[in-house]
Amino acid sequence: MTSLLQSLRNLVTLRWVTGRNAVIAVPSLFLAAAFLVPFLIVLRISLSDMDTAGSPFGGLLSYVDGIIVLKVKIANYLFIAADELYLLTYLSSIKYATITTAICLFIGYPFAYFMARAKPSIRPVLMMLVMLPFWTSFLLRVYAWKGILANHGLLNDLLIALGVVTEPVQMMNTSFSLVVGMVYAYLPFMILPLYANLVKMDLRFLEAAADLGATPLQAFWRITVPLSKSGIIAGAMLVFIPSVGEYVIPELLGGPETLMIGRVLWDEYFTNNDWAMASSVTVLVILLILVPMAIFNKYKTDQHAGEKA
Amino acid sequence: MNGRTFLQRWFGRGWLSLGYLFLYLPIIVLIVFSFNSSRQDMVWTGFSLHWYQELMSDTEIISGFGLSLKIAFMSATSSVVLGTFAAFALVNYQRFNGRTLFSSMVSAPLVMPEVIIGLSLLLMLVSMQKVFGFPERGVATIWLGHTLLGMAYAAVVVQSRLQEMSKSLSEAAMDLGCRAHQVFFLVTLPNITQALASAWLLTFTLSLDDVVLSAFLSGPGSTTMPLVIFSRARLGLDPRVNAIAALTILVVTVAVIVYAVMLARSDRRRRRQLSAAYTIDQE
Amino acid sequence: MTIATPAASASDASAPFLLIDQLVKEFDGVRAVNDISVTINKGEIFALLGSSGCGKSTLLRMLAGFETPTSGRIALAGNSIVDVPPHQRPINMMFQSYALFPHLSVWDNIAFGLRRDGLPKAEVAARVEQMLALVQLGQYAKRKPHQLSGGQQQRVALARSLAKRPQLLLLDEPLGALDKKLRERTQMELVNIIEQVGVTCVMVTHDQDEAMSMATRIAVMSEGRILQVGAPGEIYETPNCRFVADFIGSVNLFDGRITQDEPDHVVIATPDGEHYVSHGITGNLGMDVSVAVRPEKIGIQTAPPALEERASPKEHGYNCAQGVIVAMAYFGNETSYHVRLDSGTVVKVSRTNAARHDAARLEREQRVWVWWDGADIVVLTS
Numbered sequence: 018m019t020s021l022l023q024s025l026r027n028l029v030t031l032r033w034v035t036g037r038n039a040v041i042a043v044p045s046l047f048l049a050a051a052f053l054v055p056f057l058i059v060l061r062i063s064l065s066d067m068d069t070a071g072s073p074f075g076g077l078l079s080y081v082d083g084i085i086v087l088k089v090k091i092a093n094y095l096f097i098a099a100d101e102l103y104l105l106t107y108l109s110s111i112k113y114a115t116i117t118t119a120i121c122l123f124i125g126y127p128f129a130y131f132m133a134r135a136k137p138s139i140r141p142v143l144m145m146l147v148m149l150p151f152w153t154s155f156l157l158r159v160y161a162w163k164g165i166l167a168n169h170g171l172l173n174d175l176l177i178a179l180g181v182v183t184e185p186v187q188m189m190n191t192s193f194s195l196v197v198g199m200v201y202a203y204l205p206f207m208i209l210p211l212y213a214n215l216v217k218m219d220l221r222f223l224e225a226a227a228d229l230g231a232t233p234l235q236a237f238w239r240i241t242v243p244l245s246k247s248g249i250i251a252g253a254m255l256v257f258i259p260s261v262g263e264y265v266i267p268e269l270l271g272g273p274e275t276l277m278i279g280r281v282l283w284d285e286y287f288t289n290n291d292w293a294m295a296s297s298v299t300v301l302v303i304l305l306i307l308v309p310m311a312i313f314n315k316y317k318t319d320q321h322a323g324e325k326a
Numbered sequence: 327m328n329g330r331t332f333l334q335r336w337f338g339r340g341w342l343s344l345g346y347l348f349l350y351l352p353i354i355v356l357i358v359f360s361f362n363s364s365r366q367d368m369v370w371t372g373f374s375l376h377w378y379q380e381l382m383s384d385t386e387i388i389s390g391f392g393l394s395l396k397i398a399f400m401s402a403t404s405s406v407v408l409g410t411f412a413a414f415a416l417v418n419y420q421r422f423n424g425r426t427l428f429s430s431m432v433s434a435p436l437v438m439p440e441v442i443i444g445l446s447l448l449l450m451l452v453s454m455q456k457v458f459g460f461p462e463r464g465v466a467t468i469w470l471g472h473t474l475l476g477m478a479y480a481a482v483v484v485q486s487r488l489q490e491m492s493k494s495l496s497e498a499a500m501d502l503g504c505r506a507h508q509v510f511f512l513v514t515l516p517n518i519t520q521a522l523a524s525a526w527l528l529t530f531t532l533s534l535d536d537v538v539l540s541a542f543l544s545g546p547g548s549t550t551m552p553l554v555i556f557s558r559a560r561l562g563l564d565p566r567v568n569a570i571a572a573l574t575i576l577v578v579t580v581a582v583i584v585y586a587v588m589l590a591r592s593d594r595r596r597r598r599q600l601s602a603a604y605t606i607d608q609e
Numbered sequence: 610m611t612i613a614t615p616a617a618s619a620s621d622a623s624a625p626f627l628l629i630d631q632l633v634k635e636f637d638g639v640r641a642v643n644d645i646s647v648t649i650n651k652g653e654i655f656a657l658l659g660s661s662g663c664g665k666s667t668l669l670r671m672l673a674g675f676e677t678p679t680s681g682r683i684a685l686a687g688n689s690i691v692d693v694p695p696h697q698r699p700i701n702m703m704f705q706s707y708a709l710f711p712h713l714s715v716w717d718n719i720a721f722g723l724r725r726d727g728l729p730k731a732e733v734a735a736r737v738e739q740m741l742a743l744v745q746l747g748q749y750a751k752r753k754p755h756q757l758s759g760g761q762q763q764r765v766a767l768a769r770s771l772a773k774r775p776q777l778l779l780l781d782e783p784l785g786a787l788d789k790k791l792r793e794r795t796q797m798e799l800v801n802i803i804e805q806v807g808v809t810c811v812m813v814t815h816d817q818d819e820a821m822s823m824a825t826r827i828a829v830m831s832e833g834r835i836l837q838v839g840a841p842g843e844i845y846e847t848p849n850c851r852f853v854a855d856f857i858g859s860v861n862l863f864d865g866r867i868t869q870d871e872p873d874h875v876v877i878a879t880p881d882g883e884h885y886v887s888h889g890i891t892g893n894l895g896m897d898v899s900v901a902v903r904p905e906k907i908g909i910q911t912a913p914p915a916l917e918e919r920a921s922p923k924e925h926g927y928n929c930a931q932g933v934i935v936a937m938a939y940f941g942n943e944t945s946y947h948v949r950l951d952s953g954t955v956v957k958v959s960r961t962n963a964a965r966h967d968a969a970r971l972e973r974e975q976r977v978w979v980w981w982d983g984a985d986i987v988v989l990t991s
Contacts, residue, residue, distance in 0.1 A: 036507055051473070119513070132342065146346060494705075503722050
């Protein structure tokens with residue numbers, strides 16, 4: 018009982034207005050307003066009934082004849098769950114995200130590895146060369162691939178000139194162009210955390226391994242790779258999670274066969290004006306990426322903890 | 327580096343070269359074809375500055391650019407301020423109620439698909455508009471979305487620098503008579519200026535280049551440059567876009583090179599001064 | 610250049626100034642500082658000596674105010690400071706890493722604390738000049754810390770911590786970051802400056818030589834407790850337990866039992882020989898004790914030692930033994946011998962090389978006598 022009085026007294030005497038609380042409160046309030054509240058609203062809308070004016074403000078709660086009625090419309094979710102197209106689209110998004118992540122890892126790991134093993138004097142230059150495309154517009158660079166992969170584009174012209182093919186190969190608006198674009202855009206996101214991790218690795222581990230009789234390849238698989246685990250996972254999550262919901266690249270480089278949930282979301286809102294459906298799809302995407310996000314959180318904080326130790 | 331075989335070294339160089347080629351190919355193509363004299367997709371018909379001239383009179387793009395700049399300035403500044411608050415809290419306050427939630431919310435925009443963030447913000451804004459009558463979608467709402475995203479990036483950059491900074495600097499400040507806020511403004515802040523600058527540049531670029539959030543959050547009359555480019559790109563290839571690209575790349579490259587040169591010079595100066603100090607110390 | 614010293618000078622060395630009473634600090638259930646009580650006198654240089662993890666740094670940080678005690682009292686000049694935040698304590702600390710502000714010049718670093726106090730500009734300037742003269746860095750006033758060598762940085766850190774004329778100066782491993790040659794020189798300079806200013810000083814170190822040469826009194830710490838407090842000579846020659854005897858310098862320890870217990874002498878029988886102590890001790894007949902003898906107090910020669918030299922009654926071969934030299938280490942100024950006694954124990958003897966060419970040189974495998982004076986024995990019961 019006394020602790021309750023104490024809390025009330027603290028509240029009134031403004032003892033809680035400390036500098037420390039202010040520092041935490043300012044970003045928290047912004048995040049609550051710009052992040053938390055929107056998601057709660059999305060959740061609510063996804064469960065609401067669209068009224069005749071086309072906006073979902075039929076309240077969830079209503080009071081009718083002395084009864085408090087809670088109307089939760091789960092029809093949207095049921096529809097999504099039953100509709101084959103939606104299911105296919107979700108799976109397709111995950112498929113492309115996974116492929117992108119795998120290719121980024123395949124290209125990016127050796128890249129980061131050789132960057133980290135280069136002479137210390139040229140490492141900043143190598144780093145800068147990776148960052149430079151990142152600073153130039155993402156949109157423009159994706160757009161460039163349209164030109165390169167078009168039927169009369171650079172690649173086709175080259176193939177024809179070399180005599181590899183006689184007619185232009187359809188490369189645009191295919192799964193191929195989509196994956197190329199995705200890998201291109203997300204490669205730096207894989208390289209940077211891997212590089213940060215590998216460059217801090219103590220080379221003496223490898224010397225010790227060599228001393229104990231391991232070949233360079235064995236040392237690589239048994240020591241370097243496991244030690245860079247947190248870098249691999251952080252990079253993988255940084256590529257995978259946004260890829261699932263990517264919109265711009267599928268829209269510019271993808272085609273009718275490349276189903277991506279980002280485009281579905283966009284179309285539901287802008288083309289169909291179906292807020293409730295768009296919200297439901299959103300909630301399901303969030304649920305989809307919750308687990309990977311938790312993994313990312315764990316590994317990014319693990320990295321910090323490891324560095325502190 | 328020692329004991330690496332011939333094969334290892336050349337494999338490494340080969341892989342890096344191919345990788346860089348892949349990264350830079352589109353950029354080179356963009357620039358080259360901005361000087362193409364005809365509109366034909368990718369057929370080179372001759373050198374011409376025609377498209378740059380057209381760009382000068384393209385009001386849609388120019389006003390879009392002005393708007394994007396304005397928004398980018400504002401959101402970069404607000405992102406850095408909020409991100410620094412968040413980074414400071416995460417580094418210095420190891421335990422507080424809701425720290426995990428706070429940490430997740432700060433870093434979530436880094437990984438979440440922008441469509442999700444955009445749609446959620448939009449629905450909130452629309453609901454608010456229905457109930458309160460404001461806000462109208464426009465510059466302010468785009469700024470809001472960009473700040474949310476930028477804050478996450480700024481927090482990462484500033485947090486990394488804060489953790490690098492020695493804890494004993496703030497302790498020394500306290501020991502010499504500083505209260506908490508004085509420690510921040512007199513000691514912490516002067517030592518993180520470089521990180522603040524990079525965070526600002528990073529979030530500025532992010533905002534300038536953003537498509538999805540801007541699309542969801544813009545209103546009539548607030549079309550940013552990326553939105554203009556995007557709508558044109560959807561329709562087909564437009565050499566004026568190439569011209570913009572070339573200009574952007576030029577500006578960025580010059581900026582990065584200038585920065586790198588400045589950094590190298592100050593580094594050399596510092597090293598010279600330090601060795602001078604050590605030789606004097608024999609007194 | 611005269612430095613204004615506080616009213617009370619070092620002659621008040623006996624006046625209790627800093628009182629630490631039953632201080633405890635717990636981290637996650639582990640007691641880093643475990644019930645420490647000690648009094649530090651005004652004007653003295655007090656060293657906390659111990660290996661890593663013994664709690665000395667935690668204790669120092671509690672004095673500075675960076676950690677709050679779990680329980681216990683700290684009083685400075687009669688006033689409790691436990692609830693006082695660091696920026697309000699009349700205490701200043703010199704950090705192990707110096708913690709000089711990289712963005713400020715030497716001048717501004719030293720002036721920093723003075724400006725926080727709101728002193729008028731002229732006075733700040735005067736004090737800073739005073740401090741610069743004290744540490745002899747006047748010509749480096751405009752430089753930034755990264756433009757200085759390690760030794761110079763340390764002097765700036767010292768000047769900065771003395772600028773506010775604190776009542777208590779804390780030193781965290783002051784010589785830790787310096788190389789050996791610089792360390793010796795700096796040791797003496799540091800003590801001179803501190804004594805010149807007359808400030809009471811608590812220092813933390815793991816280096817015995819540092820503590821022994823710089824401090825007025827030393828507290829030997831282990832596992833959060835203080836084992837012994839005393840002047841360097843006291844700690845070295847009269848350790849109160851095996852740990853302290855072994856921690857400071859080298860020592861030979863013989864375990865045995867008291868076989869004669871008289872008011873004027875005691876005899877302890879050990880497997881290596883019998884020890885005769887020419888005074889009474891607090892102990893009983895039959896008690897298990899350890900006999901401690903320092904290596905430099907042991908004589909070594911090929912001929913049997915004379916009775917008078919061992920201060921033992923005629924009839925018995927006390928305080929001596931025979932053995933074989935199994936190892937020798939030559940250090941230039943002294944030589945250290947490891948002698949395996951006939952009983953099996955290895956004894957360490959060190960002998961100064963007083964003359965350039967030693968006529969009675971000893972060799973390995975040589976059979977020798979080792980002996981010591983009963984007055985040089987310390988009997989330890991714990």
